[in-house]
Amino acid sequence: MTPRAAATGDKAARAAEAKAAKSAETKQKLIDGALRTLVEQGIAKTSARTIAAAAGVNQALVFYHFGSVDELLAAACRQGSQERVALYREQLDKVTTLSELLAFGREMHEQERAGGHVAVLAQLLAGAQTHQPLAPATAAGLDLWIAEIEKVLVRILSASPLGEFADPVGLARAVSASFVGIELYEGVDPAGAERALAALDQLSVLASAIEDLGPIAQRAVRHRLRRSTRK
Amino acid sequence: MTPRAAATGDKAARAAEAKAAKSAETKQKLIDGALRTLVEQGIAKTSARTIAAAAGVNQALVFYHFGSVDELLAAACRQGSQERVALYREQLDKVTTLSELLAFGREMHEQERAGGHVAVLAQLLAGAQTHQPLAPATAAGLDLWIAEIEKVLVRILSASPLGEFADPVGLARAVSASFVGIELYEGVDPAGAERALAALDQLSVLASAIEDLGPIAQRAVRHRLRRSTRK
DNA sequence: GTCTATACATGGATAGAC
């Protein structure tokens, strides 16, 4: 009960409040339904009808509350991404080395995959390619992930000999997009995707080896890099 | 005209032959139409009707020639991937260094992107996630790309100090899937994708620097790598 | 705020004429 309704004791105010609560509840059901439908049926079969069925509400409510299916999907994408990213933010803030990041990234990927959350972004990305209205919301959802990864990369790379040659802004985008791609690949060839992830794991060993190189070897690498980028 | 028809001079045989040619032509129109529809309208709007419209033939012919929309899409995926990969095979066979591969990969990506060919795989991958019948054909299409990239990686890595720590089979899969992911990202944020690709370009400089390291520094890196992988 | 009913478009698939 809001202070206003309590203070006035106004019956009409309390009723309005109850309605607002009900409305928020239905909206939430629809958002959850939209997320579940995207994961379970894919963008191709995601419609007002299938979402409403998953949400357990009437199909007409999609249009009443969100105006269109697209806007419901946009809202779902926003909320879904925000929730997921918030879950990992704290842990990500503690990551300090490249190999830690890669290990954590793999764990995170596994969890998201299991929960079907990467799939939401993948399906929306596929849909947005040819359906402009979905693009801004999808980009925004992906950007939440990118921003987190970027923060970590900036922190890590500035302390590494690779720092002056790598662009954390671009790499964060490359990594995020790649994870979506690998998720999609996983859907058609799980064994192949497993092998791909294992190969990346192995590469991380290489990266951390460079990080831990002795000062002389590091200088050699750094020198070599400067020479190649200058020309 | 087949030898048989020519030899017999049989009118019925010639007629049958003409029909077969017409059939093949229509099938081809449908396959081309399917590819164009996937690119221009996405998996969500790809249907027997939209494909037939793009192909300029009647909608019922999808079912007559392919049995179902899924099977038409599978055929289109197969043929499309084969054609595209064949286009690059010769050039890929000439690639001998990691930086050459990365430069070529970027060029190839640009071309495929412009022609909308990566988009076909991306849309089918998205569709296959929740629609099993599409999965085998999609995986097969992607595998054609993977196989080419794998061949090149094997060749390159065996001649590099990284060779004994990197898995070309897994990396080929990771790279292929990542390209699809970046393609999808490009659809919702072209500037971000451009930045991502630029960052990867920069990383390639790093890789080639390691390849060109002097013998002493290389030994240090190699030694360091052995130590990290052993534990 | 929510539901039922309803309109109208699009999609999958088949039968039968040509």
Next chain:
DNA sequence: GTCTATCCATGTATAGAC
């Protein structure tokens, strides 16, 4: 082989009852 016609399911969107 191809086309027209057709059936029926699904999808978007709105109007009006409760």
